[in-house]
Amino acid sequence: MIELQQLCRSFQIGDQCVHALDHIDLHIERGEYLSVMGPSGSGKSTLLNMLGLLDTPSGGEYRLNQTATSQLNEEARATLRREHIGFVFQSYHLIPRLTARENIELPLILAGIAPKQRKPIIDRVITRLALTDRAAHVPSQLSGGQRQRVAIGRAIVMKPELLLADEPTGNLDSVSGREVIELLEELNDEGITLLVVTHDQAIGVRAKRELKMIDGRIASDSARPAITPQLAP
Amino acid sequence: MRIADLLAFNLKLIERQRLRSAMLLAAIAISVMAINLLTGIGEGGKQFVLGEFNLLGKNVLIMLPGKKETTGGIPPLTGETTRDLTLRDAQAIARLANVSAVAPLIAGKMEISHHKLSREAFTIGSNRAFFAIRQLEVAQGKALPLLPFEQGQAVCVIGSKLRKELFGPKPALGQWLRAGDSRFRVIGILKDKGEGLGFDMNEAIIVPVANAQALFNQAGLFRVFIELRSLDGLQQSQQRILALLKERHEGEEDVTIITQDSLLSAFENILNTLTLAVAGIAGISMLVAGILIMNVSLIAVSQRTREIGLLKALGCPARTVALIFLSEASIMALSGALLGILISELLLATARGLYPTIPFTTPFWAQLGSALIATVTALLFAAIPARKAANMAPVDALLDKKAGQA
Known part of the structure; x- marks a missing residue:
């Protein structure tokens, strides 16, 4: 489903060129559950933004469902995001003036879906996330865990194939953090491809496939054990 | 995005961010009001002066003793026997x-x-x-x-x-x-x-x-x-x-005859100056109004860079983002302009009640001009930053990079 070939992303900071992503090759199958770990500045968020088409590569190619994305314009990338990708951010990024229900509804509205068709979809998502009695509340009236559930609801309401979560538990206490990660894992069990960027070792190891990043490179990938020189038997 | 949803989205924005909306509305209304009031007062003064001359009928001549030379040349040096x-x-x-x-x-x-x-x-x-x-x-x-x-x-x-x-x-x-x-x-x-x-x-x-x-x-x-x-x-x-x-x-x-027309033409310079003054007042207040609206619009949009980032992450095309901001700005500008005209008309009506001899009325061009200038500046200065934000890479808008690097 996802194919990265020699993907690069560099930033000019002052007169220094920083390689946030340094020739990355990565292959992700549909339905996989990955965690990306690594120290700050190792490029894990840049990788997530790249996979989410929020950022454009400086070099290399990214294929999403066999579509080469590097040549696409912003409009086409927006359409791909809308139809295939859901985002969960550390700071939720909910619109403060909209209620929980309206925040979840937003992607459907932007996609131009008729109100009649929207209603059953949102109802299902709200029930699924156990937010029924909080649906009419604005984010400031919700707890952190509830806010992140609303954000997850918004991410999955368009039924994307890929769910990208950037430190989804970073602002949460351990109990709500675990609830959120369990919710994401349930969604993965239902078939969604899940990629979680995290600092938290305990969360990282729950993934079926763990990536470790250092200095813009994938230092280890549990699916492809490092080829260490082995002594001949 | 459907039109009805667009309207609902904007109305929610106006309704639930009352302070910000009230500020923008007030800026536009006050600007439009200032233009209308100032030109109304200026026009009132001008009409008052004109009305004074019209007190004389058009068919009335005024005869004065003595000859007033108005054709220029050397004035008669010999003493005139008037x-x-x-x-x-x-x-x-x-x-x-x-x-x-x-x-x-x-x-x-x-x-x-x-x-x-x-x-x-x-x-x-x-x-x-x-x-x-x-x-x-x-x-x-x-x-x-x-x-x-x-x-x-x-x-x-x-x-x-x-x-x-x-x-x-x-x-x-x-x-x-x-x-x-x-x-x-x-x-x-x-x-x-x-x-x-x-x-x-x-x-x-x-x-x-x-x-x-x-x-x-x-x-x-x-x-x-x-x-x-x-x-x-x-x-x-x-x-x-x-x-x-x-x-x-x-x-x-050795007499001079004055007609209303000649009197008016003699005062034409004064009247022209008065008209210019009214136009100048209108121009300055429009400029001030424009800058006021510009600032409030700029603040309103730059506060929402993160929201623009989110909309883009959710797959909203740049065109739709611009449309959302422009339609909101038009709603605000039009209702603000309407409010401003309404208040200024009310105040001028009160002034007419207090000073019945002076016909305070805002000319139509000032009403139209003020509404137009308010709408255009509000749209322009909502459009420029919205366009800029809409064309940012989504990741930069989400993190509001401008603020981040400052």
Whole structure:
């Protein structure tokens, strides 16, 4: 489903060129559950933004469902995001003036879906996330865990194939953090491809496939054990 | 995005961010109001001045003694023998074919007293025709009687303010006033009316012209108002009057005739300056309004860069993002402009109530212009930052990179 070939992303900071992503090759199958770990500045968020088409590569190619994305314009990338990708951010990024229900509804509205068709979809998502009695509340009236559930609801309401979560538990206490990660894992069990960027070792190891990043490179990938020189038997 | 959803989204924004919306609405409304009020007051002043000139009918000529050279050139160095304009001259004019009425005028300040109260008042000597020509109405009693020019009568008509000052609450009709060494019986009181051509008729006393000649001990007339039967042949009538006076004054043309048109054209410079001043005031207030709206719009949009980032992450095309912000700005601008016009109309109506003589009205061009300028600036300065944010990489907008790097 996802194919990265020699993907690069560099930033000019002052007169220094920083390689946030340094020739990355990565292959992700549909339905996989990955965690990306690594120290700050190792490029894990840049990788997530790249996979989410929020950022454009400086070099290399990214294929999403066999579509080469590097040549696409912003409009086409927006359409791909809308139809295939859901985002969960550390700071939720909910619109403060909209209620929980309206925040979840937003992607459907932007996609131009008729109100009649929207209603059953949102109802299902709200029930699924156990937010029924909080649906009419604005984010400031919700707890952190509830806010992140609303954000997850918004991410999955368009039924994307890929769910990208950037430190989804970073602002949460351990109990709500675990609830959120369990919710994401349930969604993965239902078939969604899940990629979680995290600092938290305990969360990282729950993934079926763990990536470790250092200095813009994938230092280890549990699916492809490092080829260490082995002594001949 | 569907139109209904777009509207709902914007209305929610306006409804749930009341402070921000109120600020933007107030900025636009105040700007539009300022433009409308200022031009309304300026226009009111201009119309007031114009109205003053229109007090004289178009078919009324004013004759002054002496020749005013308006053609330039070297002024006559020899001393001019200015003959007086006499009542006989006025009588001769009254006999001309196209002349319907003639009002001779002598005017000056005179001490007027009643019992112990006394006051210096503007004293006018004229006749019955003067009332019609100057459009003076009598509130109580009657106007001066119809008399031959040379015949006096000890009666007077006084302005409402003079009446109040001399008689207070007591009735004035039939009472006697002293002016100089003559006495006059009050036979009429003028209706309250503002100033006209510099005379405050509310403070004036009008007596028959023959009496005024005696009072001021002066035979010469200050001026003569001539009312023509019709406007056709205005030029010819003017020529005939001048010819008549030349004949009567031993071949010398020593009077000047002023028409309303010539008076207006003489004041054209002043009126043009007034119009320019009004336009200048409008221009400056539009500029200030534009900058005010610009700032509030800029703040409103830059506060929402993260929201734009989110919309883009959710797959909203740049075009839709721009549409959301533009439609919101138009709703705000239009309702703000409407509110501003409404408030300014209300205030001007109040001002008209307080000062009925000055016609405070905002010209249509100012209303349209202010609404247009408000809408265009609000749209422009919502569009520029919204466009910029919409064209940012989604990741930069989400993190609001501008703020982050600062």
